[in-house]
Amino acid sequence: xxxxxxxxxxxxxxxxxxxxxxxxxxxxxxxxxxxxxxxxxxxxxxxxxxxxxxxxxxxxxxxxxxxxxxxxxxxxxxxxxxxxxxxxxxxxxxxxxxxxxxxxxxxxxxxxxxxxxxxxxxxxxxxxxxxxxxxxxxxxxxxxxxxxxxxxxxxxxxxxxxxxxxxxxxxxxxxxxxxxxxxxxxxxxxxxxxxxxxxxxxxxxxxxxxxxxxxxxxxxxxxxxxxxxxxxxxxxxxxxxxxxxxxxxxxxxxxxxxxxxxxxxxxxxxxxxxxxxxxxxxxxxxxxxxxxxxxxxxxxxxxxxxxxxxxxxxxxxxxxxxxxxxxxxxxxxxxxxxxxxxxxxxxxxxxxxxxxxxxxxxxxxxxxxxxxxxxxxxxxxxxxxxxxxxxxxxxxxxxxxxxxxxxxxxxxxxxxxxxxxxxxxxxxxxxxxxxxxxxxxxxxxxxxxxxxxxxxxxxxxxxxxxxxxxxxxxxxxx
Amino acid sequence: xxxxxxxxxxxxxxxxxxxxxxxxxxxxxxxxxxxxxxxxxxxxxxxxxxxxxxxxxxxxxxxxxxxxxxxxxxxxxxxxxxxxxxxxxxxxxxxxxxxxxxxxxxxxxxxxxxxxxxxxxxxxxxxxxxxxxxxxxxxxxxxxxxxxxxxxxxxxxxxxxxxxxxxxxxxxxxxxxxx
Numbered sequence: 001x002x003x004x005x006x007x008x009x010x011x012x013x014x015x016x017x018x019x020x021x022x023x024x025x026x027x028x029x030x031x032x033x034x035x036x037x038x039x040x041x042x043x044x045x046x047x048x049x050x051x052x053x054x055x056x057x058x059x060x061x062x063x064x065x066x067x068x069x070x071x072x073x074x075x076x077x078x079x080x081x082x083x084x085x086x087x088x089x090x091x092x093x094x095x096x097x098x099x100x101x102x103x104x105x106x107x108x109x110x111x112x113x114x115x116x117x118x119x120x121x122x123x124x125x126x127x128x129x130x131x132x133x134x135x136x137x138x139x140x141x142x143x144x145x146x147x148x149x150x151x152x153x154x155x156x157x158x159x160x161x162x163x164x165x166x167x168x169x170x171x172x173x174x175x176x177x178x179x180x181x182x183x184x185x186x187x188x189x190x191x192x193x194x195x196x197x198x199x200x201x202x203x204x205x206x207x208x209x210x211x212x213x214x215x216x217x218x219x220x221x222x223x224x225x226x227x228x229x230x231x232x233x234x235x236x237x238x239x240x241x242x243x244x245x246x247x248x249x250x251x252x253x254x255x256x257x258x259x260x261x262x263x264x265x266x267x268x269x270x271x272x273x274x275x276x277x278x279x280x281x282x283x284x285x286x287x288x289x290x291x292x293x294x295x296x297x298x299x300x301x302x303x304x305x306x307x308x309x310x311x312x313x314x315x316x317x318x319x320x321x322x323x324x325x326x327x328x329x330x331x332x333x334x335x336x337x338x339x340x341x342x343x344x345x346x347x348x349x350x351x352x353x354x355x356x357x358x359x360x361x362x363x364x365x366x367x368x369x370x371x372x373x374x375x376x377x378x379x380x381x382x383x384x385x386x387x388x389x390x391x392x393x394x395x396x397x398x399x400x401x402x403x404x405x406x407x408x409x410x411x412x413x414x415x416x417x418x419x420x421x422x423x424x425x426x427x428x429x430x431x432x433x434x435x436x437x438x439x440x441x442x443x444x445x446x447x448x449x450x451x452x453x454x455x456x457x458x459x460x461x462x463x464x465x466x467x468x469x470x471x472x473x474x475x476x477x478x
Numbered sequence: 479x480x481x482x483x484x485x486x487x488x489x490x491x492x493x494x495x496x497x498x499x500x501x502x503x504x505x506x507x508x509x510x511x512x513x514x515x516x517x518x519x520x521x522x523x524x525x526x527x528x529x530x531x532x533x534x535x536x537x538x539x540x541x542x543x544x545x546x547x548x549x550x551x552x553x554x555x556x557x558x559x560x561x562x563x564x565x566x567x568x569x570x571x572x573x574x575x576x577x578x579x580x581x582x583x584x585x586x587x588x589x590x591x592x593x594x595x596x597x598x599x600x601x602x603x604x605x606x607x608x609x610x611x612x613x614x615x616x617x618x619x620x621x622x623x624x625x626x627x628x629x630x631x632x633x634x635x636x637x638x639x640x641x642x643x644x645x646x647x648x649x650x651x652x653x654x655x656x657x
Binding site for chain 1: 493494495496497498499502514515516517518519520521522523524525528530532533534535536539543553554557558561562564566569576577579580582583584586587589590591593594596597598600601603604605606607608610611616617618619620621622
């Protein structure tokens, strides 16, 4: 109903004090402060720690690439794989990295649909982390084929006309995985870039040098902040969130099909899809905290990524960690209750067989450590949160190792039982993948705003036309 | 052809979202058509105050999503059953069950592309040249200022009446932007 607004400005009643929540941006920071602060990180002088960190990361990355070159030029035998353990660190690392990637999309998509406004402070960095984790993840399934040219050749993984006239095998979950992971990578990139457009325009409008103005301007696509544009933009963002939500749930479900659709005891279980998705979110939030807890103090972002944000992430870890713990228990229960002796043996072997150390490391890290976050003391001590976030990721790596290696190393034929030991190539490839990941992340935080400037502005009271700080007048009913 | 110097629009600066909401309602009620409010962040309620309808991006998503799903199903059916039938263990050459994960992912993939392409088409982006982007004050739009822009090409535009409307609504630094 249109009313004559020049006479009746939007009046508001101040909300009762007990309904007020802790603000998302502390110290009543203004929109101008937010863009100065966040863009200032990119515009300021490159700090020395950044160069040191980049140097270490690049060394790690190069180490990984040389190990991959050695693998491709020599053969898969440079890894510790054997029969029956034909999948080991390669697929463990793949699932580990792709799992980490799930937090970004969860934060940007599911929390967007659930109207969790605190996500705005962390979604940009988490989405970047997702993209870089997918890059790391993508390397392992390709190189584990040994003859990578087969994996990349048209017709094997990608349906493309080829001289052999063959098509991919669509009945295989491994091929579903190709589609799931590549769709996930692409849609995450689109989502991330869409979110970046208004901030690239901010960077363009603040840029002093011509080169920066050109490049930020090029990628800002001529954004002018027009409300006619915002209207379509916000709708597109909401729809992308709606599309990414079933996507993020499907990707790790499809990854779990790689195992669950097979007949191997320990893999052939229906609990895998939800269990994998919960584990992925658990590890992803672990990695988000590992990155953001130090960054918020180094870059002085405590007013934007507040203790409340950290606490909320700890609670997500607690919730998903509990689901993971429940899944471990349920797996064991069903192995016993199902009455299949092979299944039961596979699980007894996990806990008490030759890989008992991996199983109990996993239980300690994933089942016990998240429950520390029931206590506020644990959630509000940054050094403590940082330590637990690392423990969570160690635990999640062990989870994938336990699922893959302990299920495979004792198959139906006891004469082929074997013990898997990694070689130095296995170890250095995995360690090096962290170098690749942090190289990409360091470049991201140096050249792009690592917090969504326009989104954080939009959740401040100054941006709310019905809030006194947004210019609304206090008084009677609207 | 040198067109610089031709007036493009009248620009007025506002500080708070509440004032933007008020002026938008006034400009809308005055019957202007070619005008816009430029803001550093989306303002809740501004679409209604400007009289904008629901965005049509969703139709592009629908188009992308349905073509993704049907293309996925058709591709798997044609490749596995028609072009190169490869029987494995007596399993069907085509079934929507095993084709579902791939078709599902393609639904999302093409749906996302449809959404983004639809958003760009509706917004006429990318557009790297824009008269407003040349204006020195306008760069604050991505910082913390709100600008109301009424184009001179609007049939209701008049140098005096439009300026008066923006002035009375509390607009500051009212200036003509040149093309």
